[in-house]
Amino acid sequence: LxxxxxxxxxxxxxxxxxxxxxxxxxxxxxxxxxxxxxxxxxxxxxxxxxxxxxxxxxxxxxxxxxxxxxxxxxxxxxxxxxxxxxxxxxxxxxxxxxxxxxxxxxxxxxxxxxxxxxxxxxxxxxxxxxxxxxxxxxxxxxxxxxxxxxxxxxxxxDTISKDNLFEDIFSNKAFNDMIKELADERELMLLQNGQPPSNITIDICFCLDCTGSMSRWLAAVKGQMKTIMEGIQGEVKVKYPSLKLQLRFAIVAYRDLKDKLPIMKIDFTEKTDDVMTFLNKITASGGGDIPEDVLGALDTCLTLNWSKTNARFIVLITDAPGHGPELNHDLTNDHYSKGNGKHTLTGICDRLLKKNEEIDLMFCVIKPNATAKMRDAFKAQYKSKASDAGRAFKEILLFDTKQQKVQNKESDAKRAFKETVSFDTEQHEAQSYHFVFVLDESGSMSPHWNKLQQAYNNFLTRRNDDQGEDDVITVVQFDNSARTICSRQKVIDAPRTLSIHGGGTDYAQGLKEATKEIEKDKTEASIVMIFMSDGADCGYGNPENIISQLKSKYKKDHNFICHTIGFGEGIQKGSEEEKRLDQMASNGGGKK
CATH class of the missing domain: 3.40.50.410 (von Willebrand factor, type A domain)
Known part of the structure; x- marks a missing residue:
């Protein structure tokens, strides 16, 4: 031209x-x-x-x-x-x-x-x-x-520009730059009159992966969602009384196809209390294989009661790709390697970009490598339809990949996939866990050994089902001496059968052996110690002090924590044995 x-x-x-x-x-x-x-x-x-x-x-x-x-x-x-x-x-x-x-x-x-x-x-x-x-x-x-x-x-x-409105309101909020995108990139066509509208409606649907692998991120994500829902309306009313902003929120929480509750939802509402009540009940569990039913979740999002506003957003928060070759690069660990059988990427994107009903998709990335193929697939779909829909797929890198051990880094999503920082949290959670089991195998544990093994195996099964593929297991057993059964093995490779040795009970021996194993960990994983015993400590060491030293030394780099579990009649309420286990857990920042 x-x-x-x-x-x-x-x-x-x-x-x-x-x-x-x-x-x-x-x-x-x-x-x-x-x-x-x-x-x-x-x-x-x-x-x-x-x-x-x-x-x-x-x-x-x-x-x-x-x-x-x-x-x-x-x-x-x-x-x-x-x-x-x-x-x-x-x-x-x-x-x-x-x-x-x-x-x-x-x-x-x-x-x-x-x-x-x-x-x-x-x-x-x-x-x-x-x-x-x-x-x-x-x-x-x-x-x-x-x-x-x-x-x-x-x-x-009193009339202010939309850009400035959101810049003022969200500049210090969680997901602040993402929310600015909700304002900066959205057009509100005022073809029915020549004055700005007295009401602006924005629909935001959070599409949240709540499988087991999200357990380490879920608390922080939920905290930021709450901040958005609680803070926006109040600040708008104070700063810009002439502008009526109607914010409607919905949540689609999803797991995988064979999970007991594959999808849970609350439809769009202005009642943030109802949305937060729903959010608080969401827990991370299930998943099985690595991919999740992303397309099924987006299909549910698209069937919600969307308003006629031009400002409609789905915020997809996940650490895993969808099923099938369109979205997942590792089909060997995909129970639905041909897809979920109901939805296709093209079909979902066609609906997301339906003329005059377009919905922006904001993809919040937690594990860039794992979701790279899905990201590229959505990006290609949006690029091919961009001239008709006037939309661009946006990616938000929630956590710094170089320092992903903590969730106190920020990232910002710019158009055309410029990855920077997006939200801030005070919670320090590692990207993976190192579980250190310190198990009493003294003679008095014989009646309880099967129960202990059952608890241990249930834990491994739950972590495997909850996609703890990055977690490692160390098992130390002790009586009046100590031995390492396995050291930093993947959950799937950890031993399932443990033999009992028999002998005395020396807590310090077990903790010293565990300390040697912890010292070998050069990763940035969070270390969680689980100490199990049925009776009195017959040694001459100071287990409470050893736990305090571990906490002090490894709190910063490994977020060290210690939990204690008592077995049998030897741990009576109010007894010295119970008090010692309580004190060890307290010193380690954990629970008994």
Missing amino acids: TQFGIIVFGHEVRLIKSNEQPWDVATIYTLLNELRFDQDEDTKDADAIEAAIDLLSQCSTRGEKKIFIVTDGYSNCGNRLAMVQQRAENNGIDLVAMAIGIDSTNLQLVYKRYLQCTTVRGLSKALRALFEQEAQIVLSEWAPIENDKKQVTDDMK
Whole structure:
């Protein structure tokens, strides 16, 4: 497109480019230099339109002729503006006035055809709607301007740009930059009237993976979701009383196809208390294989009661890909390697991008490598449909991959997959766990050994089912001496059958052996010690002090914690044995 002219106007009219001139670097430079918003106080829009009519009348090119005037509609030309619009119509020239932003405008009083959209990004959709006659505004007669000067009302003073609104409200909030995207990238077409709406509705659906592998992230994610839901409305009411922001939230919590509760949901509501009650009940469990039923979850999201607003968002939070070759690169660990059998990526994306019902998908990444194929697949789908839908798939890297051991890093999602930081939390949770079992195998444990093994095996099964593929297991057994049964083995490889040795009971011997194993751990995993015994410590060491030293030494780098479990009649309530186990757990920051 080169056959176009550019006119800039303020207190005077300046021709930047005629239809015949090329659109090159020199022209762009001239345009930038002539945009003098800080100097042009007058609005000679009638003169500018008249100059445009003259240019088009002299143009030899055949076809439709249009004038697009970017203005707020506050003119200094009085009734001349109506006269030049009539001249344009008489010459067969289509005149369209355009305003960008949600500041107050006067377009509806002075222009026959006009549109207003919040951001430049929404302009293409607004123009398409206007020329498709979907929501065209046609006034029955020209309305002369009564005042030559702009009149700033109290309502206009209270009207703020959408960009600034969200920047102010969410600049210090969790997911702050993601929420800015909800504002900055969304267009609100104001084709039904020329004034900003008194109500703005935003639908946000959190699509949350709650399988076992999410257990280490779930508390932090839930905390940020609560912050958003609790904080937004209150701050809007205080800062911008003239703007009524309606926020509706929904949650789709999903696991895998064969889990007992594969999908749980709460539909859109303004009652944040109801949403948070639902959120608080969500726990991380299940999953089995690595992939989850992502497409099934998105299908559920799409069937919710969405409003007619243009600001609709699904926030997908997961650490695992979906099933099948479209989304998962490792089909050897996929129980549904051909997909879930009900939904396809293309089918879901077609529905996400259905004309006039588009929903933005914001993909919150926890494990970039594991979900890379799914990310690229969604990205390709959105890119292929971008020209029609005006949307772009967005990725948010929730945790810094280089320092993913803690969740106190931030990341921000920029368009076209620029990965930075997005949310902040004070919780320090590792990306994987090192479980250290310290098991009493003295003679008195013989009656309880099967029970101990059962508890140990139930734990391994649960961690495996909950996708603790990154976790490792160390088992130390002790009587009056100690031995290491396995050291830092994957959950799936840890021994299931443990033999009992028999002998005395020396807590310190077991803890010293465990300390040697912990010292070998050069990873950034969280270390969780589980100490099990049935009776009195017959040794001469100080197990409470050993636990305190471990806590002090490994709290920062490994978030060390110690839990204790007592077996049998030897651990009576209020006994010295119980008190010792309680103190050990207390020193280790854990529970008995």
